[in-house]
Amino acid sequence: MARAATTADAFNAVAEPRRRQILDELADGERSVNDLVRQVRLSQPLVSKHLRVLREVGLVRVREAGRQRFYRLNGRPLKPIHDWVSAYEALWNKRFEALDEVLEELKSKEDGDGNGDE
């Protein structure tokens, strides 16, 4: 069987909650493995395992400095996921813009009814 496409791999990589947590931490900046072990509260082997998956799909980049390895986020592989959900998001934005108008009308009606002070 052929391997799944790169985008599918990125989808799979972020499907795991702990990996999303690691990505959230890296969104704030570069982190060493030890930093991540502390922040995510997982064992070092587990964190390393997740980092390996993320690295394979290009979601994190690694830099070596002495005996330390530093990881940083690379958001590019997330773009297909972003594009995919943003279309659905746009659908709701249209609904909500229409809802804004309905709400403005309800508000002015309520004020007009003399309902008093809140």
Add this chain to the structure above:
Amino acid sequence: MATVTSRRTAVLTLPTDTQFKVVRVFNAPRHLVYRAWTTPELVKRWWHANRGEVILAEVDLRVGGKWRWVSVTPDGMEVAFHGVYHEIVPNERIVYTEAFEGVSNADESATLNTLTLVEKDGRTTATMLTEAHSREVRDLILSTGMEDGLQEALDLLEEVAVSLL
């Protein structure tokens, strides 16, 4: 820096493999947001998403009560959803199932949705959490926006093409 509360756009996130969440802030107290979400005549005015019109909005707002909303796209296609209310806390929370009638196993693939309204300083944050039975069903729902977007693009293309005649 922009503050989150001033954002008037919906934010969609994927909290787990089987869920998605849409969050939006409205410049209105929550009892009005609740009313707009649960009153048929008002639902008809915003559910359409500018893609046709809502021709039916049935709301039997009680636990075990049914709802059914039907819209018609500009090209005449009916899009219908229905479900059952599981929990109702007026002005605060509604838990309900949602089934898309366009698929053969509509009720088996129904999602469980929770709408939560939180008011602060006269503004309301609406959080809509959708829980699907499986990741496949969730992903299928999310990809429907994609089709709509594509359809819209094709419609625009048609407009442009016609204007060139």
